[in-house]
Amino acid sequence: MRKVFVIGIGAGDPDHLTVQAIKALNEVDVFFVVDKGDEKAELAAVRKEICRRYATAKPYRIVEVDDPARDRTDPAYGDAVRSWHDARTEQYAELIEHEIDDGKCGAFLAWGDPSLYDSILRILCELASRSTPVFEYEVVPGISSVQVLAAKHRIPLNEIAGSVAITTGRRLASSGLPEDFDHVVVMLDGNCAFTTVTDDVDIYWGAYLGTDDEILVSGRLRDVQSDIQRRRQRARDAKGWIMDTYVLRRRRLP
Amino acid sequence: MRKVFVIGIGAGDPDHLTVQAIKALNEVDVFFVVDKGDEKAELAAVRKEICRRYATAKPYRIVEVDDPARDRTDPAYGDAVRSWHDARTEQYAELIEHEIDDGKCGAFLAWGDPSLYDSILRILCELASRSTPVFEYEVVPGISSVQVLAAKHRIPLNEIAGSVAITTGRRLASSGLPEDFDHVVVMLDGNCAFTTVTDDVDIYWGAYLGTDDEILVSGRLRDVQSDIQRRRQRARDAKGWIMDTYVLRRRRLP
Numbered sequence: 001m002r003k004v005f006v007i008g009i010g011a012g013d014p015d016h017l018t019v020q021a022i023k024a025l026n027e028v029d030v031f032f033v034v035d036k037g038d039e040k041a042e043l044a045a046v047r048k049e050i051c052r053r054y055a056t057a058k059p060y061r062i063v064e065v066d067d068p069a070r071d072r073t074d075p076a077y078g079d080a081v082r083s084w085h086d087a088r089t090e091q092y093a094e095l096i097e098h099e100i101d102d103g104k105c106g107a108f109l110a111w112g113d114p115s116l117y118d119s120i121l122r123i124l125c126e127l128a129s130r131s132t133p134v135f136e137y138e139v140v141p142g143i144s145s146v147q148v149l150a151a152k153h154r155i156p157l158n159e160i161a162g163s164v165a166i167t168t169g170r171r172l173a174s175s176g177l178p179e180d181f182d183h184v185v186v187m188l189d190g191n192c193a194f195t196t197v198t199d200d201v202d203i204y205w206g207a208y209l210g211t212d213d214e215i216l217v218s219g220r221l222r223d224v225q226s227d228i229q230r231r232r233q234r235a236r237d238a239k240g241w242i243m244d245t246y247v248l249r250r251r252r253l254p
Numbered sequence: 255m256r257k258v259f260v261i262g263i264g265a266g267d268p269d270h271l272t273v274q275a276i277k278a279l280n281e282v283d284v285f286f287v288v289d290k291g292d293e294k295a296e297l298a299a300v301r302k303e304i305c306r307r308y309a310t311a312k313p314y315r316i317v318e319v320d321d322p323a324r325d326r327t328d329p330a331y332g333d334a335v336r337s338w339h340d341a342r343t344e345q346y347a348e349l350i351e352h353e354i355d356d357g358k359c360g361a362f363l364a365w366g367d368p369s370l371y372d373s374i375l376r377i378l379c380e381l382a383s384r385s386t387p388v389f390e391y392e393v394v395p396g397i398s399s400v401q402v403l404a405a406k407h408r409i410p411l412n413e414i415a416g417s418v419a420i421t422t423g424r425r426l427a428s429s430g431l432p433e434d435f436d437h438v439v440v441m442l443d444g445n446c447a448f449t450t451v452t453d454d455v456d457i458y459w460g461a462y463l464g465t466d467d468e469i470l471v472s473g474r475l476r477d478v479q480s481d482i483q484r485r486r487q488r489a490r491d492a493k494g495w496i497m498d499t500y501v502l503r504r505r506r507l508p
Contacts, residue, residue, distance in 0.1 A: 008401075015274035018397060023269065081414045115404035115411045116418075122410055139405040143272060147262075147395035150369035154393050156376055157369045160335050163425055163432070164370075167417035178417070180432065 002100045002135040003027070005107040006114045006121065008142015013210035014050050016143040024140050025050070026057035028107040030100050036067040039241035046211075047109050063099050065091070077170060089123045096127070096135050106135075112144035116166070117187055145245050146185050148209040152216055155204055157183050157247065169193035177201070177248065184248045192229055197221060200251045203228070207235060207244035221248065256354045256389040257281070259361040260368045260375065262396015267464035268304050270397040278394050279304075280311035282361040284354050290321040293495035300465075301363050317353050319345070331424060343377045350381070350389050360389075366398035370420070371441055399499050400439050402463040406470055409458055411437050411501065423447035431455070431502065438502045446483055451475060454505045457482070461489060461498035475502065 005024045010016020017025075031051055035043045048062065068087035070080060100106040110118050124137050146166065150157050157164050165181040169189025173196050177184055186193065194203060204218045205228050215235060217228050236242040259278045264270020271279075285305055289297045302316065322341035324334060354360040364372050378391050400420065404411050412418050419435040423443025427450045431438055440447065448457060458472045459482050469489060471482050490496040 008405075010272070013274065015277065016272055016395075018264070018270055018272050019276075020267065020269035022273075078415050085414070113401050113404075115401060115409065117412060118410070119414075121408055122414075125408065137408070139408050141270075141397050141401035141405040143395050143397070144401075147367050147369060147398075150367075151262075151393040151395040154375055154379065154391070155369065156372070158371060158420070160339070160373075160376075161332050161422060161424065163419060163421035165417060165419055165435070166412070168415060170415065171417055175434065178432075178434065180429070181419070 002096060002102060003105040004096060004100070004124065004135045004137040005105065005140060006124065006137065007107055007109050007140045008113045008144075009047070009050055009109045009111065010143040011112050011145040011148045011210040012046060012208065013148075014046070014053055016148070016210060017050065017054060018140070018142070021140050021142060022054045024107065024138075025055040027105050028055060028060055029058075029104040030106040031055075031060060031062045032065050032095060032099070032106060032108050033062055034065040034067055034108070039243070042239075042241075043111075050109070061099075063095065065095065085119055085122065088119060089126055092123050093127055100135070102134075110142065112146075113142045114139055115141070116144050116146070117168075145206075145209050145243070146187070146247075149185075149204065149206045149245055149247065152206060152209065152214070153204040153218055153247075155247065155249075157185065159183065172196070177250075182250050185245070186248065187245050189244070189246075192225075192232065194221060194246065194248065195225055195229070197248065199248075201248045202251060203246055203248055205244065205246040207232065207242055208239075209243075209245070213239065220251070256350060256356060257359040258350060258354070258378065258389045258391040259359065259394060260378065260391065261361055261363050261394045262367045262398075263301070263304055263363045263365065264397040265366050265399040265402045265464040266300060266462065267402075268300070268307055270402070270464060271304065271308060272394070272396070275394050275396060276308045278361065278392075279309040281359050282309060282314055283312075283358040284360040285309075285314060285316045286319050286349060286353070286360060286362050287316055288319040288321055288362070293497070296493075296495075297365075304363070315353075317349065319349065339373055339376065342373060343380055346377050347381055354389070364396065366400075367396045368393055369395070370398050370400070371422075399460075399463050399497070400441070400501075403439075403458065403460045403499055403501065406460060406463065406468070407458040407472055407501075409501065409503075411439065413437065426450065431504075436504050439499070440502065441499050443498070443500075446479075446486065448475060448500065448502065449479055449483070451502065453502075455502045456505060457500055457502055459498065459500040461486065461496055462493075463497075463499070467493065474505070 070084040173193040324338040
């Protein structure tokens, strides 16, 4: 049998690593590094720095994994993700069987927390349920970008006794702000879906959270949204990519 | 000026501490330990163990803080919490001013992540906005029990392109499962509100997450709910207290 770790490595700052994650890193013989797009080089560098800094107990290999192409023009977003997911599943089955020797340990390093908007747990669950699994696996939680965002803005994510919604830019744009939620966290928003929101809300926005390039903006949405769009575009032009997330909070009546 | 840290310390396992949290712990002169109820002694012991293990750079004091009484019989839950919150705010103003010397550093250790169902950020925000604040403060995110739950069950918290709701037992019991959410995380549930759910869902339940007493149960809600109730009651009787959380996931059509 092989052992596979899925290790949450936080949002970008190597100081986000937990003691549990560092212990896991030190059991690993093979790290799989999966990055894609324009941010690839920069993100891969952070992962390698994390291995260099913390995985000091024994020698290890780093295997860079090419992400299967995803059809980003497909209007049926869920379908496109699912077919990409199937390709990735077969790719990971190969990696685990051929890159990890029997009795050895491999790891996937997940940005943020592996349970939020990451495919890896779904893939491993599927592989582990096949007739003769060749590996067992363990998940190590990590600090998500949502938590870094809340910490940097020093805000709670919930009202007293209230509920929190975590959703995507796509869903926000198509369905609007969910009812009954004072706080809505929005992830995976490539298109400034906050500009479609007409409710009176405050926004707490952050990009490149936990890194030297971090940008934070907060305020009443209607007052700051053009500023966020402008700064977002400028940063994206300068770096070639952007990762951002935000919280929308309904304004209470005075 | 004084410096105050709010440090997320994870769900119970000292290995949940991040490198960032450990660095912060080592700047602290005074730790405030606030616990209450039957779990008080056990939880205070975990916090002290965390200080002992990680805060090694300089001497520190631990100040145990009595929690103001909260009227748990008040049917207006939000109001009761708010008046308790006001009492706590004054108490913390006193603590910061009188227990931390000028130029020194204090810290509140928050279970899980400080941004989820914890009053401390709301209180500090209020104090810091008063006319002459005597302190500045910084928030360090931590691994929440939700993330430990997901990691132990090895489940994603979202469907592909889906949304996640985080709510309380009280809200689940009064309003039912939120529409448009495949995954609903329930926290602060003292009364097994899952028994009020009639939708066909899977449950992923966990108690004392990250500790030696951890219990995990998962399955189709209708099949496992009595088992969870039984085990929950037994554990609570044995230890005198329980902390649990769970995820409900709508079953997909085959």
